[in-house]
Amino acid sequence: MPTVLLTGANRGIGLEFARSFAADGWRVIACCRNPDKARDLKALAATAPEQISVRRLDVTDGLKVASLARELADVAIDVLLNNAGVYGPRTGFGETDYDAWLPVFAVNTLAPMRMAERFVEHVARSERRLIVNISSRMGSITENTTGGAYIYRSSKAALNMVGKSLAIDLAERGIAVVAFHPGWVQTDMGGPNAQITVAESVAGMRRLIDRLTIDDSGRFYAYDGREIPW
Numbered sequence: 684m685p686t687v688l689l690t691g692a693n694r695g696i697g698l699e700f701a702r703s704f705a706a707d708g709w710r711v712i713a714c715c716r717n718p719d720k721a722r723d724l725k726a727l728a729a730t731a732p733e734q735i736s737v738r739r740l741d742v743t744d745g746l747k748v749a750s751l752a753r754e755l756a757d758v759a760i761d762v763l764l765n766n767a768g769v770y771g772p773r774t775g776f777g778e779t780d781y782d783a784w785l786p787v788f789a790v791n792t793l794a795p796m797r798m799a800e801r802f803v804e805h806v807a808r809s810e811r812r813l814i815v816n817i818s819s820r821m822g823s824i825t826e827n828t829t830g831g832a833y834i835y836r837s838s839k840a841a842l843n844m845v846g847k848s849l850a851i852d853l854a855e856r857g858i859a860v861v862a863f864h865p866g867w868v869q870t871d872m873g874g875p876n877a878q879i880t881v882a883e884s885v886a887g888m889r890r891l892i893d894r895l896t897i898d899d900s901g902r903f904y905a906y907d908g909r910e911i912p913w
């Protein structure tokens with residue numbers, strides 16, 4: 684049974700990933716900040732308790748990330764899926780909330796790096812050896828044609844650079860690292876007018892995960908398989 688470790692698994696895209704992997708027989712280590720309030724995730728876990736384990740994890744808490752990595756020391760993690768993310772304040776030029784910028788970086792950029800450092804041995808001993816960073820097309824410098832969103836865009840562009848360096852550094856261990864754009868998805872972050880459902884987004888990303896090889900490492904893909912320029 685392959686294993687995925689997933690952050691931000693209590694709602695939105697993360698919850699759908701948990702559902703999808705579990706339905707396909709994967710073992711799911713479903714991490715979320717507050718399991719006590721994660722009603723949907725706990726209900727899902729109750730349907731397949733031998734497959735889904737819910738773990739408390741705030742990805743910005745370095746000590747907790749390290750202690751979870753120690754607790755899971757014997758576990759091989761086929762796919763480390765850095766999904767947790769925040770958008771930050773939706774302010775335009777001239778209204779930048781500087782105090783809010785670093786907290787967004789802490790979740791979107793620093794945390795995936797920390798997860799990769801703490802869980803690299805777990806991934807290295809698995810069969811699949813894949814790290815997926817859920818980024819955003821808004822982090823593409825080439826495809827930025829509309830401006831704005833300074834805080835979110837810069838955090839995801841920085842995440843993309845983190846992923847690219849990880850892909851190079853971890854290649855000799857046979858670990859592939861990719862960035863995904865999930866599409867504009869109907870979640871709390873994407874809003875109700877977004878283009879696609881979580882099911883469509885996750886189905887596309889699952890297909891990608893199934894077919895990716897080490898040759899795809901260091902690349903940036905949309906949920907529909909299109910490669911996105913950095």
Ligand SMILES: NC(=O)c1ccc[n+]([C@@H]2O[C@H](COP(=O)([O-])OP(=O)(O)OC[C@H]3O[C@@H](n4cnc5c(N)ncnc54)[C@H](OP(=O)(O)O)[C@@H]3O)[C@@H](O)[C@H]2O)c1
Nearest residue numbers: 691695696716741742766767768819867868870871872873
């Ligand atoms: N929706 C879109 O259109 C879209 C487009 C491009 C990229 N993305 C990316 O896709 C990923 C998932 O987004 P979504 O749409 O599912 O967003 P969402 O519905 O707002 O869910 C965000 C998830 O991240 C978790 N999270 C935030 N801060 C955390 C922390 N410090 N520690 C642990 N978990 C934390 C949240 O947990 P809590 O419930 O505890 O807050 C929640 O589970 C994000 O990386 C996002 O940037 C989304």
